[in-house]
Amino acid sequence: MKTIQFFDTSLRDGEQTPGVNFNTAEKVRIAKQLESYGIDALEAGFPITSPGDFEAVSEIAKAVDTMTVVGLARCRKKDIDAAYEALKHANHPQIHVFLATSEIHMKYKLHMSEEEVLASIKEHVTYAKSLFEKVQFSPEDATRTEKEFLVKAIQTAVDAGATIINVPDTVGYSNPTEYGELFQYITSNCQNIDNVIFSCHCHNDLGMATANALAAIENGAGRVEGTINGIGERAGNTAIEEVALALHIRQDFYQAKTNIILEKTKMTSDLISRLSGIPIHKTKPIIGGNAFAHESGIHQDGVLKHPDTYEIMTPQLIGLKTNHLPLGKLSGSHAFGQKLIELGYTNLTPEEQQILFDEFKVLADKKKNILDRDIHALVAGNAISTSQSLELKNLQLQFTSNGQQAAVIEIETSDKEKLSDSATGLGSIQAIYNTINRIMDKDVQLDAFRIESLTSGEDAQAEVHVEVSNPETQESVHGVGIDFDILTASAKAYINAFSKLREGEKHD
Numbered sequence: 001m002k003t004i005q006f007f008d009t010s011l012r013d014g015e016q017t018p019g020v021n022f023n024t025a026e027k028v029r030i031a032k033q034l035e036s037y038g039i040d041a042l043e044a045g046f047p048i049t050s051p052g053d054f055e056a057v058s059e060i061a062k063a064v065d066t067m068t069v070v071g072l073a074r075c076r077k078k079d080i081d082a083a084y085e086a087l088k089h090a091n092h093p094q095i096h097v098f099l100a101t102s103e104i105h106m107k108y109k110l111h112m113s114e115e116e117v118l119a120s121i122k123e124h125v126t127y128a129k130s131l132f133e134k135v136q137f138s139p140e141d142a143t144r145t146e147k148e149f150l151v152k153a154i155q156t157a158v159d160a161g162a163t164i165i166n167v168p169d170t171v172g173y174s175n176p177t178e179y180g181e182l183f184q185y186i187t188s189n190c191q192n193i194d195n196v197i198f199s200c201h202c203h204n205d206l207g208m209a210t211a212n213a214l215a216a217i218e219n220g221a222g223r224v225e226g227t228i229n230g231i232g233e234r235a236g237n238t239a240i241e242e243v244a245l246a247l248h249i250r251q252d253f254y255q256a257k258t259n260i261i262l263e264k265t266k267m268t269s270d271l272i273s274r275l276s277g278i279p280i281h282k283t284k285p286i287i288g289g290n291a292f293a294h295e296s297g298i299h300q301d302g303v304l305k306h307p308d309t310y311e312i313m314t315p316q317l318i319g320l321k322t323n324h325l326p327l328g329k330l331s332g333s334h335a336f337g338q339k340l341i342e343l344g345y346t347n348l349t350p351e352e353q354q355i356l357f358d359e360f361k362v363l364a365d366k367k368k369n370i371l372d373r374d375i376h377a378l379v380a381g382n383a384i385s386t387s388q389s390l391e392l393k394n395l396q397l398q399f400t401s402n403g404q405q406a407a408v409i410e411i412e413t414s415d416k417e418k419l420s421d422s423a424t425g426l427g428s429i430q431a432i433y434n435t436i437n438r439i440m441d442k443d444v445q446l447d448a449f450r451i452e453s454l455t456s457g458e459d460a461q462a463e464v465h466v467e468v469s470n471p472e473t474q475e476s477v478h479g480v481g482i483d484f485d486i487l488t489a490s491a492k493a494y495i496n497a498f499s500k501l502r503e504g505e506k507h508d
């Protein structure tokens with residue numbers, strides 16, 4: 001089985017992500033993490049670009065032990081000298097020399113002819129080889145380069161001493177079929193390449209960076225360049241964790257292994273995300289927040305019965321503790337029942353569970369994320385409504401911005417009698433409470449009103465507490481109402497208090 005190497009460029013191409021700027025200490029920390037993650041070679045920077053980049057490459061060179069440390073250089077002697085200086089303390093130094101070979105780049109950017117480009121490659125790779133044992137050459141914009149000329153450029157670099165040839169899809173233009181064929185074309189047309197490692201470097205402009213890297217591997221690439229979380233110039237680079245996991249999970253197909261310690265994937269990804277300030281999209285493969293989350297009922301039921309039904313890898317494989325079954329409107333009774341058990345509601349009868357499940361579905365239609373506290377509230381709310389003799393059946397409000405508010409309310413008694421009426425008030429809550437007073441034909445006194453948000457977010461559930469007293473009997477009761485809507489929760493709390501007053505009257 002072949003071994004595929006990983007060349008990480010999170011600190012060089014990754015730092016070309018607009019807005020990303022790692023300081024030296026952060027870069028050293030990342031380098032150490034990448035070494036422990038099993039990265040074979042780390043492009044620590046482009047030393048000529050600034051004193052800061054030079055210092056970071058030097059510090060990483062000193063800090064890293066077994067991993068190869070790479071410095072980038074244009075085909076300019078001063079760039080190669082700077083890389084040499086920065087890497088002089090590295091245990092395993094490597095230089096990466098590049099020059100664009102596509103007609104567009106040669107004509108408009110470099111203002112160089114094909115002959116000048118070939119001469120520059122020969123001169124600078126030869127010079128790099130006089131200072132470094134490991135020399136990598138990249139024909140920038142290879143995938144838009146005329147193929148015969150690309151082979152000439154690569155052959156020139158190999159003849160001058162390059163032992164690693166990287167084939168960049170600089171602008172993310174290629175697709176897996178073409179990119180794979182390009183590796184076939186290069187390897188069958190270049191000479192003396194027995195000891196040359198071919199490497200791929202893809203950008204994600206058309207969303208094909210991972211697929212292209214895998215196509216390169218299928219066609220002879222022994223090394224993959226990429227970044228953690230796929231950060232990088234424009235739409236980013238190949239995400240190393242995606243290729244590493246694809247090779248692992250589909251070893252049957254790719255017949256390849258890597259040196260990556262997969263269990264460190266999540267912590268490595270988290271570190272890059274934290275220090276780069278680039279959050280990971282929820283649906284990002286492997287490391288996105290939803291990668292191991294199952295929301296729909298049929299999937300949740302399957303995963304509860306056997307995770308393999310809907311998971312091609314375990315969360316533990318990438319260093320996560322567990323998968324996640326978020327509850328939402330598409331969840332089913334199995335997942336809901338499992339959540340009730342997790343939260344300690346183990347004594348519910350099947351009928352009680354069914355009532356709660358029906359209420360949960362109504363809530364989930366209104367609320368995007370159902371949190372544990374929502375379930376607690378649901379159970380608590382249900383306990384309130386099943387124990388009370390009055391239940392809110394309907395509430396309608398008419399709101400005017402500069403006048404009296406009006407409410408129409410229907411209440412059902414435990415004998416299934418429906419009572420309804422309407423009233424106005426200065427505010428919506430006063431209108432609701434005046435209406436309930438009319439329905440109950442009693443003027444009680446509202447002594448206290450308190451509202452709490454049970455969960456966070458715009459769609460949080462509200463819990464309303466009221467203290468109500470009967471002036472005739474001096475009896476004082478506490479009522480509570482829980483609902484997604486504040487005004488409904490307020491009505492429920494008041495009705496709950498009335499239920500208690502009625503209970504008290506019955507017992508007198």
Ligand SMILES: CC(=O)SCCNC(=O)CCNC(=O)[C@H](O)C(C)(C)COP(=O)(O)OP(=O)(O)OC[C@H]1O[C@@H](n2cnc3c(N)ncnc32)[C@H](O)[C@@H]1OP(=O)(O)O
Nearest residue numbers: 046048049050073074075076098099100109110140170233
């Ligand atoms: C595909 C990639 O990701 S390539 C890497 C991109 N990374 C960066 O650019 C890192 C940050 N860059 C920098 O700090 C600066 O661009 C530097 C220090 C590298 C160069 O700065 P300057 O000398 O001011 O030049 P500037 O960036 O404006 O222009 C680039 C010059 O390099 C030349 N050049 C570009 N690529 C190469 C190359 N591979 N070999 C030789 N010369 C090159 C350009 O033709 C241009 O030359 P010119 O000044 O003769 O026209």
Ligand SMILES: CC(C)C(=O)C(=O)O
Nearest residue numbers: 098138140141168170
């Ligand atoms: C420097 C080169 C390899 C590069 O980043 C690219 O071509 O995308």
Ligand SMILES: [Mg+2]
Nearest residue numbers: 013170201233
């Ligand atoms: Mg690049």
